[in-house]
Amino acid sequence: MTKRFTAWVVIALFLTCPAIATTQNIPVLNLGFSGSGIGADLLKVTERANLWRKHGVDVRPIYLTSGTLMAQTLSAGDIGLAGFDVTAMLNLGVSGATDIKVISVMINRLEPFFVVRKTINTPADLRGKTVAISRYGSGSDIITRVILRYWKLDPDKDVRILQSGNTPSRIAALMGGHMDAAIVSSTQVQKILASGCCRVFADLAELPLDYANYGVVVDGSLLKTQRANVRRFLEALTEGIFVYKTKPEIAKAVLRQSLDEADVGPVYERLVKSMNPYPLPEAKGIQTALDALLTPKARGARAEAFMDTSLMEEIKKSGFIDRLYAKAS
Numbered sequence: 001m002t003k004r005f006t007a008w009v010v011i012a013l014f015l016t017c018p019a020i021a022t023t024q025n026i027p028v029l030n031l032g033f034s035g036s037g038i039g040a041d042l043l044k045v046t047e048r049a050n051l052w053r054k055h056g057v058d059v060r061p062i063y064l065t066s067g068t069l070m071a072q073t074l075s076a077g078d079i080g081l082a083g084f085d086v087t088a089m090l091n092l093g094v095s096g097a098t099d100i101k102v103i104s105v106m107i108n109r110l111e112p113f114f115v116v117r118k119t120i121n122t123p124a125d126l127r128g129k130t131v132a133i134s135r136y137g138s139g140s141d142i143i144t145r146v147i148l149r150y151w152k153l154d155p156d157k158d159v160r161i162l163q164s165g166n167t168p169s170r171i172a173a174l175m176g177g178h179m180d181a182a183i184v185s186s187t188q189v190q191k192i193l194a195s196g197c198c199r200v201f202a203d204l205a206e207l208p209l210d211y212a213n214y215g216v217v218v219d220g221s222l223l224k225t226q227r228a229n230v231r232r233f234l235e236a237l238t239e240g241i242f243v244y245k246t247k248p249e250i251a252k253a254v255l256r257q258s259l260d261e262a263d264v265g266p267v268y269e270r271l272v273k274s275m276n277p278y279p280l281p282e283a284k285g286i287q288t289a290l291d292a293l294l295t296p297k298a299r300g301a302r303a304e305a306f307m308d309t310s311l312m313e314e315i316k317k318s319g320f321i322d323r324l325y326a327k328a329s
Contacts, residue, residue, distance in 0.1 A: 026053070026056055026058050027056075027057055027226065027229045027232075028057075028058045028059075028060060029057055029058070029060070029080055029081055029226070029229060029233055030060050030062055030078070030079040030080055030081070031043075031060065031061050031062065031079065031080075031081040031083060031216075031233075032061075032062050032063075032064050032070045032073050032078075032079035032081070032082045032083070033061055033063060033064070033070070033082070033083045033084060034063070034064045034065060034066050034069070034070045034088075034134075034166060035066075035067075035085070035134070035166040035167055036166070036167055036168060036185070036187070036258065037167060037186070037187040037188060038084065038107065038111065038186070038187060038214055038271060039083050039214055041187065041251070041254050041258075042084075042106070042237070042240055042241070042244060043061050043083075044257075045240050045243055045244050045251055045254055046236060046237060046239075046240030046243070048250055048253075048254070049240065049243045049247075049250060051236040051237075051239050051240055051243070052233075052236050054236065055232045055233070055235050055239070057229055057232040057233050057236065059233060059236070062078075065134075065165070066134045066135040066138050066165070066166060067087065067088025067089070067135070067137075067139045068088055068091075068134070068135040068136070068137050068138045069135070070085065070088060070089075071088050071089055071091060071092035071137075074089070074092065074098060074100070074217070074219060075092055075097045075098045077219070079219075080218060080219050080226070081216060081218050081219075081222070081230075081233065082100075082216070083215070083216045084106075084214040084215060084216065085139040086102055086105065086139070086212045086213065086214070086215040086286070086289060087139040087142045087143070087212070087213075087289045087292070087293070088137065088138050088139050088142075089102070090212075090286070090289055090290055090293060090306055091137050091142075091293055091295065091298075093306045094293060094295060094297045094298045094301050094306075095295065095297060096297070098219060098220075099219065099221065100217050100218070100306060101217065101218050101220050101223060101306065101307060101308040102212065102215055102217050102281045102286060102307045102308070103215075103216055103218050103223075103234065103281065103307075103308050103309075103311055103312065104215050104237065104238075104279045104280075104281065104312060105212045105213075105214070105215035105276070105279055105280070105282065105285060105286075106214050106215060106237075106241055106276055107213045107214040107215075107275060107276065108210055108212060108213065108285040109207075109209065109210060109285070110146075110204035110205060110207055110209055110211050110213060111185070111186060111204065111213050111214065112143070112183040112184055112185050112189075113183065113184050113185075113186065113189045113200045113202070113204065114147060114181065114182075114183055114201045114204060115174065115181065115182055115184045115189065115192055115193075115198050115199070115200055115201065116180060116181040116198060116199065116201040117174070117177075117180050117181070117198050118197070118198060120181065120201065123151035126148070126151075126153060126159055126180070126181060127153070127158045128158075128159070129160070129180035129181060130159070130160045130161075130162055130178075130179050130180050130181075131144055131160065131161050131162070131180065131182060132162060132163075132164035132174065132179040132181070132182035133161055133162070133163060133164065134163065134164070134170070135163050135165075136163060137294065140166075140170075140182075141161065142292045142293065142294075143183055143204070143211075143213075143292075144161065144182075144183055145294075146209070146211070146288075146292045147183075147202070147204060150207065150209075159181075164178075164179060164182070167184060167185050167188050168188070170183075170184065171184060171188060171191060171192045174192060174197060175192060175195050175197050175198075181201070183204070186267055186270055186271065187255065187259065187271075190259065190260065190267075191259075194260075205270075209288060211285050211288045211289060212281065212282070212285035212286045212288070212289050213285075215279070216234075218230060218308075220308075223308060223311075227311075230311060231311050231314065234311050234315060235320060237279070238279060238312075238315060238320070238321060238324075239324060241275050241276075241277060241279060242277065242324045242328070244271070244272070244275060245272050246325075248268060251268055251271075252264050252265075252268055255267060255268060277321060277325065278312070278316055278321055280309055280312045280316070281307040281308075281312070283304060283307065284303075286303035286306060286307055287302070287303040290303060290306070
């Protein structure tokens, strides 16, 4: 059974299962997401705070095993929204298969850690080594190539880049000695460090780069047919960021599901600093991601063609965000 077929089966079961069918006449939006960590945790916080229903929308998260598979699923029309691998969605956009728009970016910089086996001490030591990514063309692939070039390494000649799977799979590959390096999310890095096999080579958040890392992409047709519903979704997600930043007891309860207690506080503080309370897509960060894409069709592509800031601007102008944070002050 292929991964794509499996994803469609999951979607079909999700949409037809009577146990989760809504009894209220509110609009349904299918949101695909991949990987664990920041995006998945933000969805849990938003759900725990009952924000989807508060804003009059039924958001149904559908887990997919990689950003590449999520792009395929969006292109097939099985989901209308995709989070949080902006890069993989841009790869889909430049292909011309689907009209995609980035409508929100909550973290506009590289956020993960680059983790290596302890024998690697300098960028030069990576030559000839194997670096794990999720899938070719995914966000982890593109980010890996961006940072290798930053360290003056040719990702196609100096290292071997191999598909391993999302963050938990990459951690397993590193711990098993099958890979030498990989990017690992901040919510998962302590798990691999505790094994003793590896160390943090670089905190990518410290690199001087704007990068549209975690965000939400929408099928452009949805902005025309369900614009008001997509705005409700963004209001709920923006309030989810507010809850994450101002109600640590909720966010930390979610983090405890995947972290040891000693790691919850430091990871929470890091993410609070990274999350933008006004998650507006920014051209500079999207352009960095576009310029890193491997496909020749990305050459000359401009960020403005793949972003729509109008809904977030409307939300900001309405005073919604200001009112949220005024209550917390």
